[in-house]
Amino acid sequence: MAEILVIHTGGTIGMVSGAEGLVPAAGVVEQALAAMAPRDLEITVEAFDPLVDSAEMGPAHWNRIIDLIAGFRGRGVIVTHGTDTMAFTGAALTQALAGIGLPVVLCGAMQPLRMGGDAEGNLALALDAATTAAAGVWLAFAGRVMPAAGLVKHDSQGDDAFRSVPQEPVTAPFGPRRFAPARLAILTLSPGLPAAMIGAALAELDGAVLRVFGAGTVMTNPALEQVLAEAVARGCRIRAVSQCETGGLVPGAYAAGAPLWRAGVTNGGTETAEAALARLWLDLSEPAMALGYSPQG
Structure with a gap:
């Protein structure tokens, strides 16, 4: 049985409607995974507590993700994440995890789970990519699995919100790097x-x-x-x-x-x-x- 790690950081994919708009909610992503994951897939979920809007993501969060991935020995990893800073996290993880021997698949959505939008499709694509994609850092979004090294969010509203600009490959033996405080x-x-x-x-x-x-x-x-x-x-x-x-x-x-x-x-x-x-x-x-x-x- 293949084992994958899901690191749920937050973002639209796991939100629900609140009094002033969408807000993060515990358990939403976990319930969706339980319903759609193949039976031959063992899933371990590590959820941030509290969940983080992607506008708040930064080096300390990247380090936490890196630490969780560096200690994992299964088939692949999914990182659920808000779309607003997805390009920053994609670049950060690609460089910090250069040489990693398994797929790390970023996943998010423009609309939350259970609202009839893109979230279920993106999460299903990420589940497949976590066991079939080549080693490296990827984004599963809008029916495509694309390199996360040079992501560009080009649409703030549409489901097909990302494209990937080719970057020079980062070649190095795997040894996770981390981000120190800097201005x-x-x-x-x-x-x-x-x-x-x-x-x-x-x-x-x-x-x-x-x-x-x-x-x-x-x-x-x-x-x-x-x-x-x-x-x-x-x-x-x-x-x-x-x-x-x-x-x-x-x-x-x-x-x-x-x-x-x-x-x-x-x-x-x-x-x-x-x-x-x-x-x-x-x-x-x-x-x-x-x-x-x-x-x-």
Whole structure:
């Protein structure tokens, strides 16, 4: 009999109607699993208590998920999760669990279970993928099982809410990595944005993902290059990615991108902003781990 682990974090899939809208409810996902799981499948459910709206998900929750997965020796894992930050968790788990030898399948829904929407279909797809998909981290959603490394939530309402942008593979022997406390953010350039605003934000950060234009360009503004260079010089890690969904950055293609590379900003290539943030967070966490820091989920 195949054994799978279901980590129920929360999200729309397990919600019910409340006085002010949808709210998480204990037992909803467990009841659905009991009704639809094949008889030859043994399911262990680890539910967060309290359940977490995905807007609240962050590194401490990722560490908790990683710890549960690292200690599991069965066929596969399902992580039920809200859709709003699914792309962040997909990128985080893909990188932290690189080299894992079993499928980890993220699953959520745009409508809750028992409301005639997409939840039952997505959960059934995840149950199948947890025993048949290749090793790695996946999302089961809207009839497709897609890599979770570069997820993009492109629709806030429709059932077919996600697509997956191809990412460079993370190749390493399996050894789960964890996220230490750090101050990171995603910053987006826009026409006319004051350099001082970027400088003020960077002054509060240990690292940042900078979403730049096109193939890697920024506005011509010596003050912007200066605040970027000063941040890098004091140890703030800055990684640039494109505001475009695909294509990535090409350093040297345009002179308008030269200030980035002169300032010491690193090239995120084809990474999504979420993937770049996960990479930066893990890289910044390594020194803390080497000093014996033990993150608590």
